[in-house]
Amino acid sequence: MTKEKTTTIKIFDYAGKFAENKDKAQHIREKLTRPNLEKGNSIIYDYSGVDSTTQSFTHALISDHIRNFGKEVLDRLYFKNCSETVKKIIELVTEYMQRKIK
Amino acid sequence: MKVHIPNSAFLGNINNFLSTLDLRGVDTLEITTNPKWLSVHPAVISMIASLGKSVDQKKIVCDEIMASSGHYLERMGLFNFLKITPKIKKIKVHEPAGRLIPITQIKNSTDLDDFIKNLVPLLHLDKEPNHAHAIQQIFSELIRNVLEHSRATEGAIVCAQYFKKSNKIAIGVADAGVGLKESIRQSYPVKDDLSAIKLALTPGITGTTKKPGGTAQNAGFGLFLIKSIAYINSDFFTIISGDKMYKLLQRGKQKIRLEANPFNDRYATMNISPWQGVVVGVDISLNQTEEFKSLMDIIYKFYAGEVKNQKKQLYKKPKFI
Numbered sequence: 001m002t003k004e005k006t007t008t009i010k011i012f013d014y015a016g017k018f019a020e021n022k023d024k025a026q027h028i029r030e031k032l033t034r035p036n037l038e039k040g041n042s043i044i045y046d047y048s049g050v051d052s053t054t055q056s057f058t059h060a061l062i063s064d065h066i067r068n069f070g071k072e073v074l075d076r077l078y079f080k081n082c083s084e085t086v087k088k089i090i091e092l093v094t095e096y097m098q099r100k101i102k
Numbered sequence: 103m104k105v106h107i108p109n110s111a112f113l114g115n116i117n118n119f120l121s122t123l124d125l126r127g128v129d130t131l132e133i134t135t136n137p138k139w140l141s142v143h144p145a146v147i148s149m150i151a152s153l154g155k156s157v158d159q160k161k162i163v164c165d166e167i168m169a170s171s172g173h174y175l176e177r178m179g180l181f182n183f184l185k186i187t188p189k190i191k192k193i194k195v196h197e198p199a200g201r202l203i204p205i206t207q208i209k210n211s212t213d214l215d216d217f218i219k220n221l222v223p224l225l226h227l228d229k230e231p232n233h234a235h236a237i238q239q240i241f242s243e244l245i246r247n248v249l250e251h252s253r254a255t256e257g258a259i260v261c262a263q264y265f266k267k268s269n270k271i272a273i274g275v276a277d278a279g280v281g282l283k284e285s286i287r288q289s290y291p292v293k294d295d296l297s298a299i300k301l302a303l304t305p306g307i308t309g310t311t312k313k314p315g316g317t318a319q320n321a322g323f324g325l326f327l328i329k330s331i332a333y334i335n336s337d338f339f340t341i342i343s344g345d346k347m348y349k350l351l352q353r354g355k356q357k358i359r360l361e362a363n364p365f366n367d368r369y370a371t372m373n374i375s376p377w378q379g380v381v382v383g384v385d386i387s388l389n390q391t392e393e394f395k396s397l398m399d400i401i402y403k404f405y406a407g408e409v410k411n412q413k414k415q416l417y418k419k420p421k422f423i
Contacts, residue, residue: 056242063318090420092401
């Protein structure tokens with residue numbers, strides 16, 4: 001991870017402390033993260049201030065990247081300041097997406 | 103249509119209510135009630151509210167409420183929602199600061215945002231964040247299912263209540279949309295309503311695509327997740343669509359073993375008067391509820407196949423920094 005090629009997305013700014021709105025997740029995915037990933041950049045999803053999230057939100061946020069860029073994209077996605085709940089949901093989504101696309 | 107509200111209709115004994123449900127004649131709605139006592143699950147109230155929403159208010163007939171606990175229906179906002187004013191003979195007043203969410207109609211994402219914000223204070227979950235996370239998750243998944251898949255013009259009709267005696271929160275979400283069979287058959291062959299329920303509860307199945315892993319917006323995982331939360335906590339979970347009801351029975355003291363196939367769980371089914379749309383009822387016992395992160399951990403381990411040690415080394419782990 002090099003600093004100049006990394007974009008940080010503050011999830012709270014888009015989805016609040018309970019990140020469940022899939023429309024917001026779609027916005028982040030399509031407008032903010034996909035263009036950066038296509039350029040080979042890395043993403044930091046910063047969950048500061050987010051208490052919890054949903055499986056659906058997380059799926060909408062990252063699953064298409066795993067499908068389109070392959071599981072290797074996980075080497076360019078970083079999840080920062082996650083609560084234990086958020087971590088578990090991210091782990092769940094990354095796991096089942098890799099199983100489904102293998 | 104005819105609805106009789108019995109003295110008791112919770113998820114464990116909801117069959118009593120469903121067996122008398124008569125959904126023929128969609129222009130009128132007759133509501134009768136047990137004369138002695140009324141205590142019902144929010145899923146039942148959501149169903150009645152959803153039915154009433156499809157009928158001209160002038161064609162809703164509700165007999166005088168004789169039961170001493172009849173005021174409960176008023177507190178849950180049923181009569182206000184249906185815009186009817188039946189006589190209520192006796193009133194047994196509950197504590198004013200009850201932990202409940204009266205009937206609420208959610209037609210879009212903005213409504214849902216507002217609902218989610220109000221959910222925690224209405225159910226007094228401010229000091230119970232782990233329970234709040236589970237309940238927020240359940241409501242969000244259920245309501246988004248309605249908004250995205252049901253094509254219900256009236257959206258989702260929801261309510262919830264905390265029951266002090268059993269220390270549980272009961273949740274009901276109903277819609278009058280196209281139902282599971284119609285929704286899922288866009289992507290999978292579905293022979294009947296029970297098959298549709300089975301597919302809807304199976305992880306990875308969504309009506310939006312046949313692609314493994316779902317679409318960018320849908321994983322087909324939400325109902326499985328909710329059923330799993332109820333299962334782990336040994337709570338009831340009920341889903342109704344078309345002419346079938348599926349009920350996950352309480353796990354009791356059986357060892358936790360998550361099943362992708364809902365028919366491998368302890369369950370019951372029932373034939374009912376065909377419901378146009380979907381109804382889901384869930385209980386969350388606060389005594390038993392694992393911390394939400396623990397629930398997710400159990401579900402993750404099931405899905406990761408760690409229980410069976412299946413090739414876990416093949417998969418990359420998310421990078422937390």
